[in-house]
Amino acid sequence: MTDDRxxxxxxxxxxxxxxxxxxxxxxxxxxxLTRLARIWAKRLGTLTPEQLDHSPGDGWTIRQPAFHLTKSTYCADAVGDLS
Known part of the structure; x- marks a missing residue:
């Protein structure tokens, strides 16, 4: 029993x-996010410039989403400062 409950x-x-x-x-x-950043850095660090600029299909090269994500702060901005 706690607090009469x-x-x-x-x-x-x-x-x-x-x-x-x-x-x-x-x-x-x-x-x-720290784990994800380590995975990205390790994976991207193993690639040559030619591999980074290669597209496995009709879409983006591997380099394009890597740099796109560094500028993508929409969700974090929507949450706001949590400090």
Whole structure:
């Protein structure tokens, strides 16, 4: 019993799990972006200029989305400053 309330075990476990998820959610976006940046840097760093400028089909070259993404701040701007 807490604060004159009685919780079922399921309700207590769900509350603890949700609280944990909230704490993890604070660091996950930064961690995910850091991992993604490392993957991109490592992959792009292995390619020659010719490979970067090659298009595997009718679409963009590999270089084009890499530089396009560095300028893509629309979603981050929509969220705003979280500091």
């Amino acid at each position: 009685i919780y079922t075990p399921h309700k207590a476990i769900r509350g603890i799990a949700d609280h944990r998820v909230d704490h993890l959610a604070v660091s996950e976006p930064r961690s995910r």
